[in-house]
Amino acid sequence: MIEENSLHPETLAITSGRPRNTPDGSINSTISLSSTFHAGGVVGYGRYGNETWTDLESAIAALEGGPTLAFSSGMAAISAVFSILPVGAVVTASNQGYSGVMTLLHTLQASGKIEVRSVDVSNSDEVLAVLPGTALLWLESPTNPTLAIADLPRLISAAKDAGCGVAVDNTFATPLGQKPLVMGADIVVHSVTKYLAGHSDVILGSVTTKDPALFSRLEDARKIGGAIPGPFEAWLALRGIRTFPIRFEKAQANALEIASRLSRHPKVDQVFYSGLASDKFHERASSFMAGFGAVLSFTLHSGVAEAEKVCESSKIITHATSLGGVESLWERRRKWSGESQLVSETLIRLSLGCENVEDLWSDIEQALGNA
Ligand SMILES: Cc1ncc(COP(=O)(O)O)c(C=O)c1O
Structure with missing residues (x-):
């Protein structure tokens, strides 16, 4: 049995x-x-x-x-x-x-x-x-x-x-x-x-x-x-829920790859994602988590207007709030008045979906290039 x-x-x-x-x-x-x-x-x-x-x-x-x-x-x-x-x-x-x-x-x-x-x-x-x-x-x-x-x-x-x-x-x-x-x-x-x-x-x-x-x-x-x-x-x-595990696995793999590419991009200041070996929470997360999730955040060297422009310039990633869907979404979080003042004004939260990672990266590169 x-x-x-x-x-x-x-x-x-x-x-x-x-x-x-x-x-x-x-x-x-x-x-x-x-x-x-x-x-x-x-x-x-x-x-x-x-x-x-x-x-x-x-x-x-x-x-x-x-x-x-x-x-x-x-x-x-x-x-x-x-x-x-x-x-x-x-x-x-x-x-x-x-x-x-x-x-x-x-x-x-x-x-x-x-x-x-x-x-x-x-x-x-x-x-x-x-x-x-x-x-x-x-x-x-x-x-x-x-x-x-x-x-x-x-x-x-x-x-x-x-x-x-x-x-x-x-x-x-x-x-x-x-x-x-x-x-x-x-x-x-x-x-x-x-x-x-x-x-x-x-x-x-x-x-x-x-x-x-x-x-x-x-x-x-x-x-x-x-x-x-x-x-x-x-x-x-x-x-x-029937497809949640395979969706999550794919989205998580996309998040890890995009986080590591973002961390090397000249316009990006900081990437927040515990899957990166350089992240301050990597060791802690690895000690009890079975994965690092499929949401990452990053800040830019430039200001608020540029961060907004990045979010508005994407063609594959949808400029919208929320997370966890099959489609990738991003937004600048501080545009919401209820967001914590401890969050950087330029922080962009990116929820990775299940698209092809190269397509996502091309979109991110062109959007960052626009800022
Ligand atoms: C961590 C977390 N908890 C709870 C909620 C609230 O969920 P709902 O929008 O389904 O009411 C959200 C919404 O974004 C969330 O991100």
Whole structure:
């Protein structure tokens, strides 16, 4: 008998979240479009459950290694986690992580719901110093958009010893790069919008936890808060997961090659990508990650206008926000007002897709030549 937990992620992405094997039954999940269900069952109403979500949740659960809840967006999933904190809880989080999360945390702090301690999560001593009194350590690694790497094994273990809850946003590394629950984290969240769905056509999120009490509180938060996924979006994401490992592998290989070529380009000042041997996080990332991800950032010697011109000049790479799709995207991050002031004004974040690497490089060279 083949046990599910002995299978590799490439296999799990394909085999999990399917309907039961019945003669002439569909091999694919169906899009369950019903807002209500016949009485007498356990679900009852479409805000409490839906079989298309359940299939998507089973697939993410197989990849991350714990029971999973799907949400209407990554931010909805993250909001659900913060919503179950008691009033006055201390949250320690990155000072240069995803801007949406930083904005949410500061809004919750301004309303008196929580207290936020902002730290550089890649500086372990700084994080360890503020653990006493912390209720929840929020770790995003690699960080968006500076690609800093937190020492997850060390920080998670220290936080657990100190009695803190730990949540990891695993959107950038994906379960192919790191498995935070195996390291002892309580919660893993995803913007499923990104690599898991992978085609820039849905907004979805997920929360995974092995703690049944936490799971139940988060499920209640979804039921009552109402941040449920649409069945069609759930189906699209599930379809995307089937090819997630091969997409991610290709995108990651493109990222490594482009990072190394960018690091030798005369117009480029700094490249941020832990896959480069010269990167300050290379050793740390290599010690516990199985890959370096498919997003890189770089800064230019010249100014903001030139950085904008580079992004506008590409022909293959799309000038757009977001990441994790089959198509490469780039943008200057500081054009967003919510972005951390610690991020350089000229920093361009590049999400590598699955195109041919030589085509991508020709495009980058001509775009840089235009600046
Ligand atoms: C690391 C990270 N977490 C969470 C989110 C939010 O996800 P969503 O846009 O699906 O709400 C994003 C979005 O870019 C992200 O980059």
